Amino acid sequence: MDGMIKVTVIDREGxxxxxxxxxxxxxxxxxxCKSAELPVEGTCGGMAMCASCHMYVESxxxxxxxxxxxxxxxxxxxFVEDNSRLGCQLHLSEALDGLVVRLAPVG
Amino acid sequence: xxxxxxxxxxxxxxxxxxxxxAGLLKLRCHLIDALPQAGGQCAExxxxxxxxxxxxxxxxxxxxxxxxxxxxxxxxxxxxxxGERADAVEKDDEGQFIVTTNKGTRHRAxxxxxxxxxxxxxxxxxxxxxLAHFEDRGVEYxxxxxxxxxxxxxxxxxxxxxxxxxxxxxxxxxxxxxxxxHRRTEFRGHLDSVQKVMDLAAKGKLRLMTNxxxxxxxxxxxxxxxxCKSKDEGMVELAxxxxxxxxxxxxxxxxxxxxxxxxxxxxxxxxxFDYSTNVPGIYAIGDINTYPGKLxxxxxxxxxxxxxxxxxFKRIYPEKNLVLKYTTVxxxxxx
Numbered sequence: 001m002d003g004m005i006k007v008t009v010i011d012r013e014g015x016x017x018x019x020x021x022x023x024x025x026x027x028x029x030x031x032x033c034k035s036a037e038l039p040v041e042g043t044c045g046g047m048a049m050c051a052s053c054h055m056y057v058e059s060x061x062x063x064x065x066x067x068x069x070x071x072x073x074x075x076x077x078x079f080v081e082d083n084s085r086l087g088c089q090l091h092l093s094e095a096l097d098g099l100v101v102r103l104a105p106v107g
Numbered sequence: 108x109x110x111x112x113x114x115x116x117x118x119x120x121x122x123x124x125x126x127x128x129a130g131l132l133k134l135r136c137h138l139i140d141a142l143p144q145a146g147g148q149c150a151e152x153x154x155x156x157x158x159x160x161x162x163x164x165x166x167x168x169x170x171x172x173x174x175x176x177x178x179x180x181x182x183x184x185x186x187x188x189x190g191e192r193a194d195a196v197e198k199d200d201e202g203q204f205i206v207t208t209n210k211g212t213r214h215r216a217x218x219x220x221x222x223x224x225x226x227x228x229x230x231x232x233x234x235x236x237x238l239a240h241f242e243d244r245g246v247e248y249x250x251x252x253x254x255x256x257x258x259x260x261x262x263x264x265x266x267x268x269x270x271x272x273x274x275x276x277x278x279x280x281x282x283x284x285x286x287x288x289h290r291r292t293e294f295r296g297h298l299d300s301v302q303k304v305m306d307l308a309a310k311g312k313l314r315l316m317t318n319x320x321x322x323x324x325x326x327x328x329x330x331x332x333x334x335c336k337s338k339d340e341g342m343v344e345l346a347x348x349x350x351x352x353x354x355x356x357x358x359x360x361x362x363x364x365x366x367x368x369x370x371x372x373x374x375x376x377x378x379x380f381d382y383s384t385n386v387p388g389i390y391a392i393g394d395i396n397t398y399p400g401k402l403x404x405x406x407x408x409x410x411x412x413x414x415x416x417x418x419x420f421k422r423i424y425p426e427k428n429l430v431l432k433y434t435t436v437x438x439x440x441x442x
Contacts, residue, residue, distance in 0.1 A: 043225055043358065043401075049152050050357060072295040075266045076355040078234050080290060105234075 009033055010058070012103050013076065021092040029055065029087035029101065030107040040103065049082035051077035053087035061099045079104050105106035109186060111137035113419055114206055114216035116193045116363070119147020121393030121408030122222035123176040123185075129416040131432065132181025134423070135442065137186035137214060139193045139206070141227035141361075146173035148224055151356070160406060172405075174315055175242070182441025188212050192227045194362045196389075204388065218388055218419045221368075222374060223395040225358035233264070233352050235324055245330025246350050260284040262333055262345060264321055265353035272297040273351065275303050278313040286314040286345060288321060288335060319343070321350065360395075371397055381418030382411045388422060389417045 003024045009017045009032075021032050030053035033040040041052035048069040055078050057063065065086070066074075070089045074080050077086065084104065115122040118140035126136040144150055146169075149158075154170030161167055166198035167175075191208035196219070199205055206214045230248035232238060238246060250256075250273050261282045263274050266289040266322050278285040287304060294301045308315035316337060323334035333350055335343045360373050369376040369385045379384060382390050392406035392415050401407075420429055 044148075044152060047153060047156065068295075071291075071293070072267075075290060075295055076231060078231075078354075 005092060005094060005099075007032070007092075007099040007101070008059075008094060009036070009038055009055075010100070010102040011038055012105060021096070023092050023094060025092075027092045029053070029089070029090040029092070029096075029099075030094060033087060033103075036101070040087060042088060044088075048073045048086050048089055051086060052106075054079070055085060055087050055101040056081060056104060057083045057085055057099070058102055059098060059100035061096060063095070063099075077104075109137055109188070109204075109212070111135050111186060111214065111216045111260055112423060113137075113218045113220055113416070114139070114204065114214050115220045115222055116206070116232055117139075117147060117393070117395070118142075118145040118187065118189070119220035119222060119393065119408075120149055120176055120405045121222045121224075121412050122147070122220070123173070123180050125220055125392065125412035125416060126180035126183055126185045127176075128178070128413045129419070130441065131434070131439070132416055132420045132429070133183060134416060134420060136183065137188070137216070139188045139191060139208060139214065140194040141190070141229075143190040145177060145187065145189065146170070148358075149173050155427045158405065160404065162406065182271075182439055184442045188214065192361060195340060196366050202388075217423050218418070219390070220412075221363060221389065221391040221395055222393045222408070223360075223363060223385075223391075224393060226360040226363070226373075226395070226431060227358065228356040229359050229361070230352075231354040231357045233321065233354060235321060237324055241324050241330045241350075242328060243346060244328060245326060246324065246352070247327050248352060249397045250351060256282045256349060258283050259348040260286075260346065261349045261351065262286045262288060262321070262347045263351045263353060264288045264298065265355075266291060266294045267353065267355065268296040268300060270353040271300040271304055273353070274313060275300065275307065284314070284347075285312075286316060286347070288316045288319050290318070292317045292319050295425060316343070319351070324350065363395075374401075380414075382415045383418060390419065 005021045031044045043052045044050035051073050070086050112134040113136045115138045118138040129136050149169035150173050157166045161346050191210045194209045195207045197205050197335045203215050203217050229292050274287040307313040319335050319337035321333050322336045325332040333345045375391035379398045382392050392411040394403045
């Protein structure tokens with residue numbers, strides 16, 4: 001469908017959720033998860049300031065580089081791996097079609 | 108004992124505006140906040156970020172919004188208990204609430220308004236097994252008095268300014284041995300602090316372990332060592348007297364969760380008629396409350412605060428009738 005992408009979010013119980021993400025609403029992965037009522041807090045509202053939307057990228061999707069803010073916040077987060085990202089910094093666009101992420105544990 | 112009319116828990120934008128609206132009704136307010144300054148998230152997390160959805164301000168910095176709210180509340184002379192967390196609530200013989208902070212400060216009021224936002228900001232604790240056992244027995248999340256570490260072996264974790272600054276300070280003849288552990292090789296602190304740490308490490312005054320994190324704490328009654336997982340060296344054991352993990356602050360609902368309030372998903376359920384909770388006399392306004400259609404916006408917090416004080420007035424003075432007065436007609440008459 002035009003303006004829609006498919007992404008997969010694996011929750012903390014290992015269940016995969018296929019979500020349709022609109023690319024024309026300025027949404028990010030944190031917000032998409034929240035709108036699907038997946039357990040993502042998004043405490044800071046999307047400013048890369050809380051890491052409550054920490055997720056692991058499990059697909060080979062070509063993603064935009066991490067900003068300094070995102071790197072800094074991941075510094076204070078736990079369970080961080082090489083494929084860690086903050087969902088709020090992953091803006092839904094065609095480039096994210098087919099993305100697979102796994103929600104990081106909460107500390 | 109501090110006596111007031113409305114005891115506001117949380118000195119963020121919603122709590123500060125409640126002071127103004129209460130003041131218009133001649134009700135006095137006192138605010139408690141776990142942070143050392145007023146302003147809540149706006150002051151602590153994003154003071155330099157612009158906010159675009161405050162009516163009549165096309166753009167205002169969060170810090171500036173706090174300054175203006177403080178100015179607006181000033182005529183009503185609010186009291187502040189800052190740097191203390193509201194821990195316990197009880198009722199006295201006269202039906203007034205007594206709220207005691209973690210430092211023992213006692214407050215008395217007929218009305219409590221919880222404007223706690225996301226909760227109180229507390230140090231982010233690394234998910235290491237048995238960590239709680241060593242809290243105040245070798246594990247500290249805040250350095251209060253650097254002399255406490257005189258002659259001791261100290262490990263600091265973190266990559267921000269506080270981790271860098273304390274590593275520098277403690278390695279300058281205070282502690283016996285300082286190790287700084289950081290998950291990456293890049294630090295996000297000030298460049299000159301990073302350079303100083305590098306220089307101290309090169310001179311052997313400080314042990315720097317990058318690409319590493321603490322995964323285990325060891326000891327009996329007191330911390331004696333740590334196990335560190337390093338990308339370069341594998342598992343490394345470190346003997347130490349203290350470990351200070353400095354990973355910033357994160358909000359927790361905290362003791363309020365035990366105040367017998369109805370809570371859903373970390374938020375307090377309220378009646379949208381007056382933002383009252385299930386406990387008569389206790390209200391919840393701003394980001395900390397929830398109701399059908401709730402939006403976590405500063406704008407909505409202001410509205411909730413305004414309606415809340417009307418209801419609070421009627422609880423305090425059931426015999427008095429309340430008439431809405433406009434500030435344009437009456438001005439603002441402070442205390």
